[in-house]
Amino acid sequence: MSDSAKAEAALALHRFGMGPRPGSIAAIESDPRGALIAELERPAASLDAASALPASAKAFRAVADYNARRQAKAIIAKKEQEAKRQQMAEASSMMEGAGKAGEEMAAKTAANAVPDPGRAIYLQEAKIRTEAALNAEIGFTERLVWFWSNHFCISADKIRSMSGAYEREAIRPHIVGRFVDLLLAAEGHPAMLFYLDNTVSMGQNSIAGINRTRGLNENLAREIMELHTLGVRSGYTQDDVISFANVLTGWTLLPPPDNPEHGGEFTFNPRLHEPGAQKVLGKSYDGEGAEQGRAVLRDLAAHPATATYVATKLARYFIADTPPPPLVERMAKVFVDTEGDLKEIAKAMVSAPESWAQPPTKLKRPSEWVVGMVRAAGGKQTDPERFTSGQVLLGEPLWRPPSPKGFPDDEASWIDGMGRRLDIANNVAERVSDRVDPQDVIENVLGSSVSSEAQQAVGRAESRQQALALLFMSAEFQRR
Amino acid sequence: MTFYHHLPSRRETLLGAGALFAWTQMPRLARAAGRDPRLLVVVLRGALDGLGAVAPVGDPDWIGLRGDRALVLDGKTPALPLDSFFALNPAMPNLHRLYNAQQATIVHATATPYRERSHFDGQDVLESGIVRPGAIDTGWLNRALVAMPSDGRVDLRGSRALGIGAVTPLVVRGAAPVMSWVPQKLLPASADTQARLLDLYQHTDPRLAVALEARMRLASLGPAGGVDSPELDSASLAPPGIARVRAYFADVAGTAARFLARPDGPRVGAVGVDGWDTHINEGAASGQLANLLGALDGALAAFETNMGEAWRETVVVIVTEFGRTARINGTDGTDHGTGTVAFLAGGALRGGRVVADWPGLKAAQLFEGRDLKPTTDLRAVLKGLLRDHLMVEERVLATTVFPDSAEVVPTAGLVG
Numbered sequence: 047m048s049d050s051a052k053a054e055a056a057l058a059l060h061r062f063g064m065g066p067r068p069g070s071i072a073a074i075e076s077d078p079r080g081a082l083i084a085e086l087e088r089p090a091a092s093l094d095a096a097s098a099l100p101a102s103a104k105a106f107r108a109v110a111d112y113n114a115r116r117q118a119k120a121i122i123a124k125k126e127q128e129a130k131r132q133q134m135a136e137a138s139s140m141m142e143g144a145g146k147a148g149e150e151m152a153a154k155t156a157a158n159a160v161p162d163p164g165r166a167i168y169l170q171e172a173k174i175r176t177e178a179a180l181n182a183e184i185g186f187t188e189r190l191v192w193f194w195s196n197h198f199c200i201s202a203d204k205i206r207s208m209s210g211a212y213e214r215e216a217i218r219p220h221i222v223g224r225f226v227d228l229l230l231a232a233e234g235h236p237a238m239l240f241y242l243d244n245t246v247s248m249g250q251n252s253i254a255g256i257n258r259t260r261g262l263n264e265n266l267a268r269e270i271m272e273l274h275t276l277g278v279r280s281g282y283t284q285d286d287v288i289s290f291a292n293v294l295t296g297w298t299l300l301p302p303p304d305n306p307e308h309g310g311e312f313t314f315n316p317r318l319h320e321p322g323a324q325k326v327l328g329k330s331y332d333g334e335g336a337e338q339g340r341a342v343l344r345d346l347a348a349h350p351a352t353a354t355y356v357a358t359k360l361a362r363y364f365i366a367d368t369p370p371p372p373l374v375e376r377m378a379k380v381f382v383d384t385e386g387d388l389k390e391i392a393k394a395m396v397s398a399p400e401s402w403a404q405p406p407t408k409l410k411r412p413s414e415w416v417v418g419m420v421r422a423a424g425g426k427q428t429d430p431e432r433f434t435s436g437q438v439l440l441g442e443p444l445w446r447p448p449s450p451k452g453f454p455d456d457e458a459s460w461i462d463g464m465g466r467r468l469d470i471a472n473n474v475a476e477r478v479s480d481r482v483d484p485q486d487v488i489e490n491v492l493g494s495s496v497s498s499e500a501q502q503a504v505g506r507a508e509s510r511q512q513a514l515a516l517l518f519m520s521a522e523f524q525r526r
Numbered sequence: 527m528t529f530y531h532h533l534p535s536r537r538e539t540l541l542g543a544g545a546l547f548a549w550t551q552m553p554r555l556a557r558a559a560g561r562d563p564r565l566l567v568v569v570l571r572g573a574l575d576g577l578g579a580v581a582p583v584g585d586p587d588w589i590g591l592r593g594d595r596a597l598v599l600d601g602k603t604p605a606l607p608l609d610s611f612f613a614l615n616p617a618m619p620n621l622h623r624l625y626n627a628q629q630a631t632i633v634h635a636t637a638t639p640y641r642e643r644s645h646f647d648g649q650d651v652l653e654s655g656i657v658r659p660g661a662i663d664t665g666w667l668n669r670a671l672v673a674m675p676s677d678g679r680v681d682l683r684g685s686r687a688l689g690i691g692a693v694t695p696l697v698v699r700g701a702a703p704v705m706s707w708v709p710q711k712l713l714p715a716s717a718d719t720q721a722r723l724l725d726l727y728q729h730t731d732p733r734l735a736v737a738l739e740a741r742m743r744l745a746s747l748g749p750a751g752g753v754d755s756p757e758l759d760s761a762s763l764a765p766p767g768i769a770r771v772r773a774y775f776a777d778v779a780g781t782a783a784r785f786l787a788r789p790d791g792p793r794v795g796a797v798g799v800d801g802w803d804t805h806i807n808e809g810a811a812s813g814q815l816a817n818l819l820g821a822l823d824g825a826l827a828a829f830e831t832n833m834g835e836a837w838r839e840t841v842v843v844i845v846t847e848f849g850r851t852a853r854i855n856g857t858d859g860t861d862h863g864t865g866t867v868a869f870l871a872g873g874a875l876r877g878g879r880v881v882a883d884w885p886g887l888k889a890a891q892l893f894e895g896r897d898l899k900p901t902t903d904l905r906a907v908l909k910g911l912l913r914d915h916l917m918v919e920e921r922v923l924a925t926t927v928f929p930d931s932a933e934v935v936p937t938a939g940l941v942g
Contacts, residue, residue: 243805246857261856265805268643268862278644279659284894448800449571451646457733458663458699464734465741468723472715499729503722512719519723521731 056495060526064185065418102211106310109207110302123156171210173430196452198232200241202445209445212237225386226347236299242266249295249320267291275346277355292320353381373400412440475514484513572803574846576866584611587887603811617820620827634882637900643862648847653697668700698796779825783832838873865898910937
């Protein structure tokens with residue numbers, strides 16, 4: 047095969063996939079575009095390994111139960127300590143202070159003795175997700191999972207138990223399906239309802255709203271319009287946000303304490319729902335129950351602003367920080383023409399000549415870069431503790447974005463982290479240098495996609511470790 | 527629905543995960559006059575509830591607006607009086623002490639020119655200094671440095687900028703290079719590896735070269751003040767509680783101070799702090815917002831302590847993208863609003879007062895019937911500080927630093 051065919055295959059793996067593995071350039075170099083499209087056509091990665099993991103509601107119940115037991119242990123320990131203190135006749139003010147501190151300490155120790163199921167679930171989910179990326183042939187569909195998971199992000203800081211299951215349940219099944227189904231699955235998922243506060247929102251005139259004097263929370267409605275569908279400054283108003291928030295009242299989850307079987311699952315609670323029709327973006331919705339919200343979501347999914355917003359974001363994620371306008375227009379048109387068929391939009395992107403522009407300018411995000419290093423070294427497994435810690439150091443903690451907007455996707459946000467990347471690259475290089483030959487990586491993993499300068503630097507390196515660190519840090523490896 | 531309450535709040539935990547700071551070194555011009563001013567900009571991301579932080583206890587409509595969630599002077603935990611009209615959230619005793627020592631100023635009913643309610647656009651306007659969101663990818667602080675006359679004595683490429691964490695706040699991004707600093711826990715790559723990589727980048731990717739060079743120059747500064755690096759990069763998976771958040775933010779601020787205090791260190795910095803989006807159970811004199819304000823107050827104290835003698839030449843300005851609704855929402859929190867407060871602290875200030883053209887709290891006086899109406903353009907305050915503290919020319923302020931702001935008159939008399 048010619049060098050240009052190899053270069054195109056390498057570009058396909060870096061730009062649309064998770065990066066080359068040993069042999070993967072040779073496997074697709076006869077037809078890189080066809081290989082990408084073929085990966086979209088294969089049945090969605092089922093994540094067999096995930097079958098042992100709990101569904102989101104079950105994980106949520108386990109953690110709720112853990113929290114309750116933790117609290118109970120703390121209260122008991124505190125009472126015991128208090129009783130001990132009262133037995134002591136001395137009651138100087140200093141003793142008093144010491145006694146209180148002792149109670150707090152005892153309560154904390156007792157609570158910490160209860161094992162936390164949330165952490166174990168998070169780590170298992172992280173392992174399965176990361177290994178899916180390590181083992182994918184190209185990794186185009188996994189990249190799409192990562193994109194949509196960040197687009198419809200939730201945060202493990204608020205709801206750790208569900209963070210992995212949310213992605214498996216709401217995102218993964220729909221990434222090559224229709225946008226509207228993805229939207230409905232994400233917004234109706236208990237993790238999202240909890241993350242964006244809809245579980246505590248209630249209509250002013252709902253039964254619960256009247257009785258409890260609590261009311262509306264605009265958070266979910268605003269972020270759906272601003273971040274998930276139309277995009278900011280696309281014409282919706284504060285009144286639209288309020289009306290949409292009213293429409294969504296009642297979308298909540300079953301509280302675990304009362305529902306040992308189904309706690310944590312989605313439910314529509316009519317007692318929280320604002321009665322009556324609501325006007326959103328000029329259209330009146332008088333549907334009953336959860337159907338009213340689904341109707342608004344379906345219309346948001348079909349809105350032309352959504353097509354443009356989604357096409358822009360996708361092209362920015364895969365192609366360039368400032369994607370070529372004709373490419374975005376074409377993808378947006380496919381979105382409109384196919385009523386949001388995400389597979390067709392992905393195909394349109396892969397088929398467009400602009401998507402193959404050289405040289406690569408897009409800086410990989412830390413997670414993609416780390417997975418790329420492990421793939422290049424032929425690794426197929428990961429230690430989730432090490433991986434997630436590394437992501438924290440690199441500023442992209444897994445499923446813990448800084449805000450509902452998700453992690454940023456532009457070079458300016460990440461380039462100042464180069465120093466930290468070097469430390470991580472050095473660390474990875476140290477661990478694999480006993481079994482990975484840098485020259486092999488250049489020839490068999492990266493094909494001809496490494497510049498002569500980088501080859502020279504690797505050739506002159508003082509050690510295998512240094513050579514690998516330089517290779518992993520090279521522009522060719524960090525840009526796509 | 528009490529089962530929600532024992533789960534950690536996303537907003538509370540984010541402070542720990544999202545605190546960042548960046549800084550850039552001042553051109554030496556301002557030092558010529560025997561001054562060596564320092565400026566730290568703290569961006570509170572998520573929109574601070576200004577009324578929950580600094581309450582207009584003298585306004586007859588205040589109690590009616592917030593009811594039992596209003597800060598008051600005679601409550602269980604009384605607010606700290608500032609003057610006959612305003613009182614400070616009791617979670618901020620350090621700021622109160624500085625205020626009484628004329629080393630803190632509070633600006634109320636202030637806002638950027640942004641009048642919508644998107645956090646991300648709001649932060650963009652706040653940090654870029656441009657009225658239209660998304661228009662530019664540089665920050666006003668960085669442009670102020672670039673625009674300052676250097677008389678050829680300042681090589682911009684030689685100036686220093688620093689960020690903790692991997693994402694640099696927009697306010698300090700721009701042509702004056704920003705370097706990032708993350709406390710070391712891993713064994714760093716050797717100086718030789720760094721030098722080889724830099725050589726490779728210089729031949730293949732100039733932008734990566736600039737980023738790497740910045741880090742190497744910072745490393746040559748050595749450990750800040752010879753004090754142990756704080757354990758900022760703890761990789762623990764557990765979401766941090768407020769105690770860890772307090773410790774973390776105090777560490778970040780304390781470390782920033784050690785760098786700024788050094789004779790050869792940077793002079794201007796920026797920190798972004800997440801977590802202020804209090805939609806639910808905001809609290810008042812205690813609770814979520816008070817916890818965050820307390821952490822901020824502790825950070826201010828750590829910063830003051832570590833600045834040492836240099837504190838008297840320092841201004842810290844604490845700003846947020848917009849305020850929150852004047853009334854409590856349906857979930858004991860507040861939704862996105864407009865007018866809010868800005869805090870100024872530092873030994874260089876002529877403080878001890880609240881700067882406010884009070885708009886009132888009657889329904890008709892609220893912005894769009896729901897938010898505190900902004901009466902002071904935040905740019906006026908920032909321009910006043912840049913002009914009188916860093917000696918940036920007024921003409922430059924009105925053109926490149928805050929473009930098209932000629933009609934926004936810099937607030938006079940903030941420092942001195």
